[in-house]
Amino acid sequence: MNFTKQLFFIACAFLLTLSSFSQTNATQEEDKLSLNSGSIDNQFEFVIRRSNSWQDYKTVKKTWLYTLKAHTLDSLKAVHKDLVDTQLVVKNQAKEIADLKLNLSNTQTDLEKTNTEKNNMALFGLQMSKSSYNVLMWSIIGGLLVFLLFFIYKFNNSNAITRAAKKNLEETEEEFEEHRKTALEREQKVRRQLQDEINKQKKA
Numbered sequence: 001m002n003f004t005k006q007l008f009f010i011a012c013a014f015l016l017t018l019s020s021f022s023q024t025n026a027t028q029e030e031d032k033l034s035l036n037s038g039s040i041d042n043q044f045e046f047v048i049r050r051s052n053s054w055q056d057y058k059t060v061k062k063t064w065l066y067t068l069k070a071h072t073l074d075s076l077k078a079v080h081k082d083l084v085d086t087q088l089v090v091k092n093q094a095k096e097i098a099d100l101k102l103n104l105s106n107t108q109t110d111l112e113k114t115n116t117e118k119n120n121m122a123l124f125g126l127q128m129s130k131s132s133y134n135v136l137m138w139s140i141i142g143g144l145l146v147f148l149l150f151f152i153y154k155f156n157n158s159n160a161i162t163r164a165a166k167k168n169l170e171e172t173e174e175e176f177e178e179h180r181k182t183a184l185e186r187e188q189k190v191r192r193q194l195q196d197e198i199n200k201q202k203k204a
Contacts, residue, residue, distance in 0.1 A: 035067055040075050043068055 033046035047068055051058040 035064060035071075040072055043071055 033042055033049065035043050035046050038046075047060055047064050048058065051060045051064075053059075
């Protein structure tokens with residue numbers, strides 16, 4: 001019988017301690033709640049817990065409602081301001097993205113133009129590939145080289161003809177000089193003979 005009483009007292013003490021601990025935790029949670037600080041959810045929780053209950057209704061102080069309304073409106077204004085700022089940031093970022101896309105497009109166009117100019121050469125205002133340009137240039141160089149060789153050949157040929165003509169002219173002049181000397185000697189000889197005949201006629 002004494003053991004049963006002791007067991008009953010121990011159980012009652014345990015239940016009272018547990019109830020006291022729960023009330024203490026609930027009190028601490030309520031102490032954390034405030035109408036002037038914390039989130040809107042905590043402020044609503046403060047009003048709900050601190051309001052008086054009557055059947056299925058809660059009686060709430062008007063000052064609490066006005067305060068909660070003001071805090072809610074302030075929170076909505078802050079959210080709206082954040083939303084407007086976010087929309088402005090998104091708008092600016094969209095403009096920056098559009099500008100970047102435009103710059104990227106212009107850069108790609110310039111790059112393609114640069115690659116085209118790099119792979120092509122301009123000749124007399126006409127664009128042609130490097131291979132065609134090289135073929136044309138080497139063809140022109142080859143043509144000029146052939147023309148130069150032909151000119152050298154013609155020059156050497158003309159020079160040889162000129163030298164031969166000069167040599168023939170010199171030989172002709174030498175022959176003419178020999179012929180003139182011979183003719184002069186013949187003329188002198190004829191004159192001497194004529195003079196001798198004249199002298200003979202005078203003596204006779």
